[in-house]
Amino acid sequence: MWQDLADYFNGMTTATFFRVYWYLFIIEIPRYLLFDYFILIMFYLRRFSQRHLYREAKSRFWAESPLISILAPGKNEGKNIYKLVKSLEAQTYQNYEIIIVDDGSDDDTPIIGRSLEKAGLIDLFIRNEVRGGKASAANLALRYAKGKYILHLDADSSLDMTAIERIITRFYMDSEIGCVGGNLKVRNADDSLAATMQGIEYLMSISVGRIITSYLGIYRIISGAFGAFKTDALKRIGGWDIGPGLDGDVTQKFRKMGYKVVFEDRAICLTSVPTSFSKLAKQRLRWSKSIIRFRLRKHIDVFLPTQNFTFLNMISSLENVLFNVVFAFLWLFYMVDIIIHFPETLPFIIAIKLCIYTVVNYMQFFALLAISERWKQELKFLIYIPLKSIYNGYYMRIVRIMAYIKEMYFYSSYKDNWNPAKTSDKAMQHGRL
């Protein structure tokens, strides 16, 4: 076996090396390692040089102390609401109202919510007898929100003490900022391998990806689990459109209105993630389908020279489509090519690639731990890093490609029972919204 490996390396020329590993060296390393880390360094340099601006913004924010409306719409979230309320009580910033919309729960959520409302722990609890879907529930909460800013949360998330203060401060740094995404970390990373891998993914890929895109001005998706919006602007665009992918959709509408959309990595929210790979696949299928549905269908106009056209919006969508959709199919093409032309050395190729990725991943991991606020907790990910290349490189890619194909050819997101059929049917009829 080791002899075979030695033979394999000896028999390889520079030309054949690139013939086999081109995807790694041309696409992945430049994009995900060199480019990212160059930007990250720039990002931290700028943060350092602008730290006085941040401090000033913070004092302006505290001087004004605006009312924040915290919206947490959802179905069957009763058991989480109390924990959410308690986590909010610990916030450094306390001028907020909590609005919970119960989207047709069939458990004891209405009883829990109503009693919390009576006890004065939440300000408004609205019960919808029939489910209308996540967007409509959020819109109903928005309709009655009185705050200057909206903080949209999942009921099962909980916030670091300073999270509200930090996410809202960003609005005081630049008046053109319309919405701010918060940084999600995985609370239940210890629950299962699937959850652990997502913990690593949120830390290394999702957070970093958002810092980069935010720095470049092309940040696209403010997660519904933790995002802040200017209330008047959010009301002007009519709130959320029906999902899936409503988070990306609402962000896109802010961009189209000319608002800046930024990521605040220091505003941290812990969220619960799916604990099995099959549930995770379902969630990611939904996320990935929305790229097709929203980037390539609903908001295709960002690529067109209309009066709303901006270069950054186009780049933002383009980056999204390129790095996700195009590269996914490129990778598929690459793998098929390798399987057909180098079937006998396939195990070596895969093993070598995994080794290279693992080395790169460890470098990234340590760099991120150095700047993380909870590195002690995150150190436990250390032994799982080797699995990251399989998780990211194979599992996620395959899920994504399946999603793109399903959505492109079968419009499957319109049939997803994540939304009630009544809304999906309408969206489908009215020009594939």
Next chain:
Amino acid sequence: MDWKESDTVGMTSVNEGIAKVFDRSKNSVINEHGLDVLVVKNFEDTKIPSLVAYDVIVIDYYNPSRASELLRAIRSSPYEEVYLKAVFVVSYGREVDPIDEGLADGILEEPKLASYISKIEWILKTTEEIQEVSSDFTGRKILLKLIRFLYSRQTNLKPVPSSKSIMGYSFPFLDVNVQQKDYQEVLDILSVGLERGLLDEDFIDYTHLCSNCLSGFINYRETCPKCGTRKHVSQNTIHHFVCGYVGPESDFQEKDSLKCPKCDRRLRHIGVDYDKPSLVSECENGHIFQDPVMKTFCFNCHEEADLQDLVDYPINEYSLSASGANVAVSGSVKQKKKVEELEGFVSLSVFKTFLKVEVQRQKVLQKTGSVTYMNLMLSPETLKKHQNDYSIFSHDLAQLVKNQLKPTEIVSFLNDDVFLVLTPESDSEQTSARFQEIRDTLLRMIKNNLGGGDKDRIFFETFEMELTDEADSILEKINQEINIF
């Protein structure tokens, strides 16, 4: 009773016949199935004592308030031959007040009694039977009246829904017999009847009453949970499926149609392009809520309270028990006689005599005494335990009481649960303190020796006799408290 002294009997001669039946200015007498029937049309001419002469009274309902007045006067009379009289209302199709209906023995379309003959005969028979017994029933007279009324009608005491009753339900026969429309008294009488095994109850309904005054005249107010205001409007929310907008219906209102404020589309078909998932209220101060807080407002005492403060009061129908029927005819409660035979106890009439003597004596001596009543309120559990040996039990009880008293004290056992004690030449405060001790001792002994429990109660009150008092006025005072003579 001022009816008693009246003399004239307004009646027309039988000879003037049926033609006069329709003459509203005059009463008429008809004879049906051998019964003398007085048809009352002229209320001025109708005096209560005169009614005794007829077998049946039929009241023309052309003047409901006068008819009602007469019915009440008959049923509240203290005389068996009056309050047990068979009385019918002839309505000629008019609506009859439910209370009046409850007081009457039947509602007639026209003055024909054919279908009621057997009922009337039973009433006549039992009235005669009852009249012959000289009653020594020492409980509340109203209770005996009720029992006799129910017995002579072979009927139950039914609660009648009535806006005139403060509780919402009325027991017509009792209503006209209690003094100041005090509903508590009606309930007390019924519970004494139950306690003594004369009545049985059967649940009919719950009424929700003001906890402050037991009134059922309650307004229900929906108030804002945040500021308590009653001014708020609620409206449906509308969910527009295609764009996901949700807001109150007013957001969509445009002249006569509904139009989405987000996407400007006109709403056409509920269930197809929109639905109404919830109801949301907004108060005058801008508070939003779905669950208004229910408050109650009592029209009677003006108390505002929470919904859960209302008292759920059971309303029952009462029927005569076998022992109740017995009492109705005999006019007495069996056990009583045995107790009176007890050594050291005197009957009420003897007690009155002693009282008169004492009153005279204290006028001479210039020293006052006092009269105390003790009311034993034994719990149903305790009474149930002694169902079968009740006479022995009450004998023991009487003995216990007697043992606690001084030799100079005169005691009368009024009925199963009330004692009267005359304490000559005494300070009423001291006497009262002594009776408090006696009460505690009795309760302890009932609990320890006679199978009693914590729910047994004894009430007592000591009345000081003034030098100016007469025996009757003292008893009158006591009767105001316990209502038993």
